[in-house]
Amino acid sequence: MEGLFFNVNGGYVEGIVRGYRNSLLTGQNYSNLTQCESIDDVKLQLGPSYGDFLATLPPNPSTSALAGKMTDKLVSEFRYLIAQSTGSTAKFLEYLTYGYMIDNIALLITGTLHERDTRELLERCHPLGWFETLPVLCVATNIEELYNSVLIETPLAPYFKGSLSHQDLDELNIEIVRNTLYKNYLEDFFNFVNTHPDFAGSPTQDVMSEILQFEADRRSINITLNSFGTELSKQERRKLYPEFGKLYPEGSLMLSRAEDVEGVALAVSAVADYKAFFDAVGLSQGGSGMGGMGGGPADGKSLEDLFYQKEMDMSKLVFTRQFTPAVVYGWMKLKEQEIRNVTWISECIAQNQKERIGNFISVF
Amino acid sequence: MAAAAASTYKDRQFLAVIGDEDSVTGLLLAGIGHVTDPPDAQRNFLVVDAKTENSEIERAFKSFTEERKDIAVVLINQHVAERIRHSVDTFTDPFPAVLEIPSKDHPYDPEKDSVLKRVRRLFGE
Amino acid sequence: MSGAVGREPVFPTRQSLGLMKAKLKGAEVGHSLLKRKSEALTKRFREITRRIDEAKQKMGRVMQIAAFSLAEVSYAVGGDIGYQIQESAKQARFRVRAKNENVSGVYLPQFESYTEEGVNDFGLTGLGKGGQQIQRCRETYARAVETLVELASLQTAFLILDEVIKVVNRRVNAMRMAESTNVYEASMLSFLEQRIPSNVCNLPYRIEQDLANTYQDINSELDELDREEFYRLKKVSNKKQRDNAAADAEILAARERAAEKAAQNGTPPVAESKEPEPETTDVLGEQEDNDVIF
Numbered sequence: 154m155e156g157l158f159f160n161v162n163g164g165y166v167e168g169i170v171r172g173y174r175n176s177l178l179t180g181q182n183y184s185n186l187t188q189c190e191s192i193d194d195v196k197l198q199l200g201p202s203y204g205d206f207l208a209t210l211p212p213n214p215s216t217s218a219l220a221g222k223m224t225d226k227l228v229s230e231f232r233y234l235i236a237q238s239t240g241s242t243a244k245f246l247e248y249l250t251y252g253y254m255i256d257n258i259a260l261l262i263t264g265t266l267h268e269r270d271t272r273e274l275l276e277r278c279h280p281l282g283w284f285e286t287l288p289v290l291c292v293a294t295n296i297e298e299l300y301n302s303v304l305i306e307t308p309l310a311p312y313f314k315g316s317l318s319h320q321d322l323d324e325l326n327i328e329i330v331r332n333t334l335y336k337n338y339l340e341d342f343f344n345f346v347n348t349h350p351d352f353a354g355s356p357t358q359d360v361m362s363e364i365l366q367f368e369a370d371r372r373s374i375n376i377t378l379n380s381f382g383t384e385l386s387k388q389e390r391r392k393l394y395p396e397f398g399k400l401y402p403e404g405s406l407m408l409s410r411a412e413d414v415e416g417v418a419l420a421v422s423a424v425a426d427y428k429a430f431f432d433a434v435g436l437s438q439g440g441s442g443m444g445g446m447g448g449g450p451a452d453g454k455s456l457e458d459l460f461y462q463k464e465m466d467m468s469k470l471v472f473t474r475q476f477t478p479a480v481v482y483g484w485m486k487l488k489e490q491e492i493r494n495v496t497w498i499s500e501c502i503a504q505n506q507k508e509r510i511g512n513f514i515s516v517f
Numbered sequence: 518m519a520a521a522a523a524s525t526y527k528d529r530q531f532l533a534v535i536g537d538e539d540s541v542t543g544l545l546l547a548g549i550g551h552v553t554d555p556p557d558a559q560r561n562f563l564v565v566d567a568k569t570e571n572s573e574i575e576r577a578f579k580s581f582t583e584e585r586k587d588i589a590v591v592l593i594n595q596h597v598a599e600r601i602r603h604s605v606d607t608f609t610d611p612f613p614a615v616l617e618i619p620s621k622d623h624p625y626d627p628e629k630d631s632v633l634k635r636v637r638r639l640f641g642e
Numbered sequence: 643m644s645g646a647v648g649r650e651p652v653f654p655t656r657q658s659l660g661l662m663k664a665k666l667k668g669a670e671v672g673h674s675l676l677k678r679k680s681e682a683l684t685k686r687f688r689e690i691t692r693r694i695d696e697a698k699q700k701m702g703r704v705m706q707i708a709a710f711s712l713a714e715v716s717y718a719v720g721g722d723i724g725y726q727i728q729e730s731a732k733q734a735r736f737r738v739r740a741k742n743e744n745v746s747g748v749y750l751p752q753f754e755s756y757t758e759e760g761v762n763d764f765g766l767t768g769l770g771k772g773g774q775q776i777q778r779c780r781e782t783y784a785r786a787v788e789t790l791v792e793l794a795s796l797q798t799a800f801l802i803l804d805e806v807i808k809v810v811n812r813r814v815n816a817m818r819m820a821e822s823t824n825v826y827e828a829s830m831l832s833f834l835e836q837r838i839p840s841n842v843c844n845l846p847y848r849i850e851q852d853l854a855n856t857y858q859d860i861n862s863e864l865d866e867l868d869r870e871e872f873y874r875l876k877k878v879s880n881k882k883q884r885d886n887a888a889a890d891a892e893i894l895a896a897r898e899r900a901a902e903k904a905a906q907n908g909t910p911p912v913a914e915s916k917e918p919e920p921e922t923t924d925v926l927g928e929q930e931d932n933d934v935i936f
Contacts, residue, residue, distance in 0.1 A: 215622055216713075256721065259726075260725065260726070263725070263729045264725075266729075267729050269729070277722065277725055279721070326766045327726070328766035328768075328769040328770075329766065329769075331769075331770065332769055335770060372770055375769070375770060375773065376769050376770065378773065379766075379768060379769050379773025379777075380766075380769065383762070383766055384762075384766075385766060455774065455775075456774075457718055457771065457772070457774065457775070489720065496713075496716070496717065500710070500713040500717075501713075503621070503622070504621065504706060504709060504710050505706075529738070530734075530738055530739060531734050531737060531738075532734075532736070532737075532738065532787070532790075532791070538724045539709060539712055539724070540709075541724070541728065542712065542723065542728070543708055543709065543779070543783045543786075544783060545727050545728060545764075546712075546727060546764060546779055546780045546783050547736050547780060547784040547787045548735030548736035548757065548764075548780070548784065549735075549736045550731025550734060550763065551731070551732075551733060551734035552731060552732050552733075561734070562731070564724075564728065589738045590738065590753065590791060590794040592790060609801065610801075611798045611801040611802045612751075612798065614753075614795075614797050614798045615797075616793060616794050616797065618701065618705055618790065619702055619705045619706070620705075620709070621712075621713075624706070625702035625705070627695075627698060630698065632694070632797050632800065632801075633694070633695070635800075635804075636691045636694060636800070
């Protein structure tokens with residue numbers, strides 16, 4: 154049923170994305186990349202997928218320049234998609250950019266708080282989080298003006314309203330602001346895919362719910378783990394947990410009370426996936442396999458690696474569904490991971506740390 | 518001379534850094550970053566990129582080495598030091614100690630280090 | 643002595659000879675003390691330069707590891723945290739304090755790193771993701787900075803010692819004798835000479851040398867005086883001898899005359915005639931003794 158009319162508006166976009174997906178690097182490409190001796194070799198290997206975008210790079214570019222060009226390609230492809238989409242698909246794609254917008258706004262807030270010239274910050278903003286009125290925010294000279302501009306000019310206004318006042322921007326740590334916004338964003342997005350008439354009961358709802366739930370849980374767990382040993386109180390911490398997801402509400406409650414890693418492990422034990430992750434991290438320290446970005450003393454898979462791995466698997470599975478803009482989400486996540494992977498590989502090559510070069514996540 | 522030196526270094530407790538973004542970020546993560554109290558909020562670090570003028574580096578180097586009396590060690594990326602080599606080479610006071618450090622994209626080259634050059638010269642190596 | 647260019651402006655008297663002897667003794671002791679100080683400092687200096695070399699190599703490695711841990715952070719966070727870090731820096735958590743180390747009376751400052759507790763500018767950075775990597779990166783960098791501080795101490799010590807050794811060696815050089823007596827000293831001196839510009843090396847006043855010269859000069863002048871005195875005494879004694887001989891001859895003549903008279907009477911006193919001879923050998927013997935002293 155849902156397939157009946159989807160292609161009228163969304164078919165082209167979906168087709169394009171599936172084409173993009175095919176240009177993602179495969180395991181074969183990665184194994185070629187890891188054999189490279191210099192960044193120039195890497196550039197050469199990336200030729201088929203990125204050719205025109207890498208052409209302007211100087212010989213032996215820095216890894217950040219390389220990553221920048223790869224991001225440019227992602228951005229231009231995404232812009233093409235968003236330009237081609239209409240209706241609910243366009244709205245869905247817009248939602249995808251909000252996450253980046255939050256980062257950009259957080260950057261501007263930091264700059265304004267420290268009375269820096271925020272115009273210089275514009276080029277540091279993530280291009281996907283760019284919106285037309287972003288430069289307007291730079292006019293603000295103090296935090297109250299900025300707050301008002303954000304409310305008026307940005308699509309993020311609903312995320313500020315009700316949970317953050319302009320005093321909060323001044324007093325709270327920027328990370329708390331960022332995570333509060335992100336929490337509101339995730340909840341709103343979740344609500345959107347579940348209640349929008351075009352998506353309710355469609356594959357989009359199925360697949361996006363699952364992904365967003367995972368994302369929400371991942372954030373809750375990360376925030377909890379990272380807050381140990383900081384001034385973040387348990388009450389404040391609890392406010393940052395998105396109020397949905399597989400852990401919500403019992404798991405979230407337990408998370409908010411957790412005082413150490415064991416507490417977190419206990420809180421997530423109700424969900425088989427997460428329990429498996431914690432077990433793997435707890436037991437396989439210094440252990441096997443790929444994907445271990447762990448570093449540090451116990452080299453192996455870290456929890457974040459496992460989360461990334463899971464995210465990639467989910468994103469890959471999105472492509473088994475049809476008639477849904479969720480494939481764009483999947484493609485974007487895969488592409489971002491790909492950029493991270495390539496950056497990692499070139500970083501390893503540039504810094505001569507080949508022994509860890511295999512610590513990337515490849516799903517194809 | 519030792520007695521004179523004592524008064525010049527007892528207040529020195531900070532490190533300063535002049536370098537590319539990655540080096541500065543890393544060293545700030547280690548916790549060396551310090552901003553003096555307003556109104557003249559002075560930072561003890563300078564991020565140098567391709568757009569940074571040599572005169573600005575020069576100014577920061579002078580400020581860290583001559584004007585500020587609370588800095589014990591000045592860390593400077595070797596490739597940045599190259600850009601103001603003359604100032605670095607002519608600065609021979611023991612305080613603050615000027616240390617040339619490698620950066621991510623520019624591995625360390627002992628041949629260019631002003632102190633190591635002196636060491637080598639002394640031993641005729 | 644050929645090197646009698648410089649000497650103290652004193653009159654060659656016995657008293658100033660004694661004075662010079664005491665001064666020379668003092669200069670020798672001072673020289674050997676300074677030399678020992680210089681040796682101690684030089685030993686330290688060599689050790690420090692060696693350690694600087696090592697530490698610089700180590701720094702290369704440590705910084706590479708640290709830079710890599712930053713790469714891990716950007717992988718985990720999936721973005722650039724540089725700006726945020728720069729803006730959130732407020733209070734230095736990692737600081738150094740200087741303490742002194744005494745090497746042969748020279749105070750070498752040594753930096754010691756410590757962390758200001760309760761300062762945590764980046765506690766919440768990476769709260770949403772990447773927090774653990776950031777934490778690890780901070781530790782890695784903190785360790786790297788410790789290495790850097792260690793190196794900074796060495797480098798400062800190097801610069802101060804370099805200066806101090808120059809001063810001490812200038813003084814040693816000013817005092818030391820022209821010849822260095824043993825091989826070790828020779829090697830050390832040649833090392834010192836490398837470290838000192840040549841114009842400093844040939845200072846016109848080499849205290850010890852001057853004192854020695856003065857001592858020699860006074861001594862030889864005193865000897866000269868002695869010789870003159872002796873010559874005078876010899877002259878006097880010769881004259882006396884001649885007078886004696888004349889007197890003896892007179893006596894002898896008188897005796898002979900008396901003897902003649904006595905011969906006429908019949909008693910000749912022969913033994914008396916050899917008496918002046920042992921007196922002459924005695925005088926000659928003393929002269930030989932004096933010659934030995936010269």
